[in-house]
Amino acid sequence: MRTPALEVEGLAKTYANGVTALAGVSLAVAEGDFFALLGPNGAGKSTLIGIVATLVNPSAGRVRVFGRDLASEREACLDQIGLVPQELNFNQFETPLEILRNAAGFYGVPRRLATERAERRLRELQLWDKARVPSRTLSGGMKRRLMIARALMHEPRLLILDEPTAGVDIEIRRSMWQFLKRINEAGTTVILTTHYLEEAEQLCRHVAIIDHGRIVEHTSVRELIGKLDVETFIVDLAGPAESIPALDGIEVRRLDAATLELDVHRGQDLAAAFATLNRHGIGVRSMRNKANRLEELFVRLTGPAASTSGRAA
Amino acid sequence: MSAALESNPGVPASARARHFVALGTILRREIRRILRIWGQTLVPPAITMTLYFVIFGKLIGAKIGTVQGVGYIDWIVPGLIMMSVIQNAYGNISSSFFGAKFGRYVEEMLVAPMPPWVVLTGYVLGGVARGLMVGVIVLAIAMVFTRVSLHHAWVTLSTFVLATTIFSLAGFVNAVYAKKFDDIAIVPTFILTPLTYLGGVFYSVAVLPPFWQRVSEFNPILHMVNAFRYGLLGVSDVPIGTAYAVMLGLVVVLGAVSIVLLRRGVGLRS
Ligand SMILES: Nc1ncnc2c1ncn2[C@@H]1O[C@H](COP(=O)(O)OP(=O)(O)OP(=O)(O)O)[C@@H](O)[C@H]1O
Numbered sequence: 309m310r311t312p313a314l315e316v317e318g319l320a321k322t323y324a325n326g327v328t329a330l331a332g333v334s335l336a337v338a339e340g341d342f343f344a345l346l347g348p349n350g351a352g353k354s355t356l357i358g359i360v361a362t363l364v365n366p367s368a369g370r371v372r373v374f375g376r377d378l379a380s381e382r383e384a385c386l387d388q389i390g391l392v393p394q395e396l397n398f399n400q401f402e403t404p405l406e407i408l409r410n411a412a413g414f415y416g417v418p419r420r421l422a423t424e425r426a427e428r429r430l431r432e433l434q435l436w437d438k439a440r441v442p443s444r445t446l447s448g449g450m451k452r453r454l455m456i457a458r459a460l461m462h463e464p465r466l467l468i469l470d471e472p473t474a475g476v477d478i479e480i481r482r483s484m485w486q487f488l489k490r491i492n493e494a495g496t497t498v499i500l501t502t503h504y505l506e507e508a509e510q511l512c513r514h515v516a517i518i519d520h521g522r523i524v525e526h527t528s529v530r531e532l533i534g535k536l537d538v539e540t541f542i543v544d545l546a547g548p549a550e551s552i553p554a555l556d557g558i559e560v561r562r563l564d565a566a567t568l569e570l571d572v573h574r575g576q577d578l579a580a581a582f583a584t585l586n587r588h589g590i591g592v593r594s595m596r597n598k599a600n601r602l603e604e605l606f607v608r609l610t611g612p613a614a615s616t617s618g619r620a621a
Numbered sequence: 622m623s624a625a626l627e628s629n630p631g632v633p634a635s636a637r638a639r640h641f642v643a644l645g646t647i648l649r650r651e652i653r654r655i656l657r658i659w660g661q662t663l664v665p666p667a668i669t670m671t672l673y674f675v676i677f678g679k680l681i682g683a684k685i686g687t688v689q690g691v692g693y694i695d696w697i698v699p700g701l702i703m704m705s706v707i708q709n710a711y712g713n714i715s716s717s718f719f720g721a722k723f724g725r726y727v728e729e730m731l732v733a734p735m736p737p738w739v740v741l742t743g744y745v746l747g748g749v750a751r752g753l754m755v756g757v758i759v760l761a762i763a764m765v766f767t768r769v770s771l772h773h774a775w776v777t778l779s780t781f782v783l784a785t786t787i788f789s790l791a792g793f794v795n796a797v798y799a800k801k802f803d804d805i806a807i808v809p810t811f812i813l814t815p816l817t818y819l820g821g822v823f824y825s826v827a828v829l830p831p832f833w834q835r836v837s838e839f840n841p842i843l844h845m846v847n848a849f850r851y852g853l854l855g856v857s858d859v860p861i862g863t864a865y866a867v868m869l870g871l872v873v874v875l876g877a878v879s880i881v882l883l884r885r886g887v888g889l890r891s
Pocket residue numbers: 323324325327328329347348349350351352353354355356394891
């Protein structure tokens with residue numbers, strides 16, 4: 309078993325104002341993994357990342373980065389981490405090129421090499437034509453990409469991104485995904501938080517779901533989706549139906565005269581249900597998932613009803 | 622497990638060498654900042670100093686005659702240079718470091734593998750650099766009004782370095798505790814300016830009653846101004862040894878305080 313890229317144990321944080329953001333979190337991220345850290349607003353994701361990046365002092369617990377203890381070997385650990393924070397945190401009066409070269413310099417990358425790397429990353433992230441303008445004139449999506457470029461200047465082995473695609477349009481988001489995939493394929497371990505569950509499903513192999521400062525799920529994305537025992541479908545009927553027959557254990561709700569919502573459990577036969585509808589002269593025009601599958605699970609794990617069942621996981 | 626450095630060709634393998642690259646990066650950034658906003662950093666001291674020379678040196682000084690055997694306008698040159706140099710060193714680091722906190726880009730440095738001394742030294746050298754630029758400008762202005770002499774070059778130089786370091790460190794401590802921009806104006810207004818005016822820039826403390834002379838000795842600026850005046854003119858109100866002791870003591874104390882604040886992350890980490 310290889311040393312995990314990141315290992316946190318019993319991590320807790322209570323801020324000075326008394327808010328407990330983390331209440332004992334333990335998790336491990338294998339080297340080379342693409343890992344999603346999910347959770348609703350205020351769950352403690354940024355706090356966890358802040359502790360790993362030494363921006364937040366933990367109240368309890370420990371962090372190991374590639375086997376090294378963060379508290380006792382801070383510099384060696386930080387050398388391996390690239391951070392893309394949730395909030396913009398570069399000097400808006402400096403140009404992207406300056407920002408990148410300075411960031412590299414803070415990690416000891418000599419000026420000439422820093423300039424080469426900055427140019428390469430700016431080109432890769434379609435920012436080269438903005439290299440020499442004040443960074444405050446960049447669009448929101450460009451600023452996010454600038455922070456990704458900055459996090460890579462010292463070529464870290466562990467890249468941590470806190471909502472890198474928040475507020476970014478679909479096209480740019482897709483190209484950021486491609487970029488992150490390439491970075492991961494080249495051997496960098498990637499951890500990201502996101503509120504777009506499609507993003508986690510597309511990119512990540514493993515996932516931890518955090519809620520109220522606790523891990524409620526820590527597994528592979530595939531297994532998590534496999535756990536989904538009920539899927540909800542929206543069915544559009546060919547025309548308005550007066551009454552709906554019983555569908556053999558499938559729970560049916562009528563949204564309007566020509567639309568149904570079906571809760572289908574694992575193992576239940578959707579084809580048989582459609583056949584029954586047909587026998588009663590009700591045609592089905594189309595059908596779709598009510599929500600992204602991961603989204604459904606997520607809501608179930610972290611929603612208000614989850615507080616007891618979810619915690620036990 | 623040293624794959625990090627193996628996978629990073631071109632980056633110095635020794636931590637010390639990397640720290641020096643980081644230090645140079647901070648200093649370069651500080652200098653660029655000073656030059657980028659030159660209208661706020663370099664022009665104001667030039668204007669105030671010109672006014673001081675015209676009003677105190679030419680108009681009033683002509684009526685005063687000599688102090689310690691030196692014409693008044695020549696006598697106030699060292700104090701005026703020292704005054705603008707320390708104010709600017711202080712202002713540079715307090716507004717630059719507070720700006721980094723306010724704009725959150727101080728985080729770039731906090732997440733990087735830099736020990737506190739690198740960050741502190743980088744910023745202090747930035748303050749010294751600002752002092753140097755302002756010092757040269759003010760000196761040039763002084764040379765328009767009078768002939769500037771230099772008696773002890775090393776005393777002049779070392780006093781300059783010590784004084785700018787002291788006030789850079791003090792500005793740093795101020796920035797660490799500041800929560801809003803107003804907080805970095807409080808110390809200059811209520812402490813720095815009064816101490817400067819009472820620090821023997823415009824008068825020799827020998828003119829004060831003995832009690833106030835004794836009180837003045839607790840003013841660190843008096844020691845800096847007099848050491849600097851000794852360097853340029855060869856006259857001083859205080860023993861030079863005492864002046865150096867005061868300055869070195871302040872560097873050590875303020876330096877230690879700054880390092881502790883940075884290590885603990887006071888005002889920087891939550
Ligand atoms: N500096 C701080 N001081 C006090 N409380 C804080 C601080 N930062 C975060 N908190 C609180 O800690 C809790 C967790 O916040 P955190 O930012 O870690 O959540 P998050 O999971 O990142 O949320 P989001 O998805 O909205 O970014 C919240 O209740 C928040 O209000």
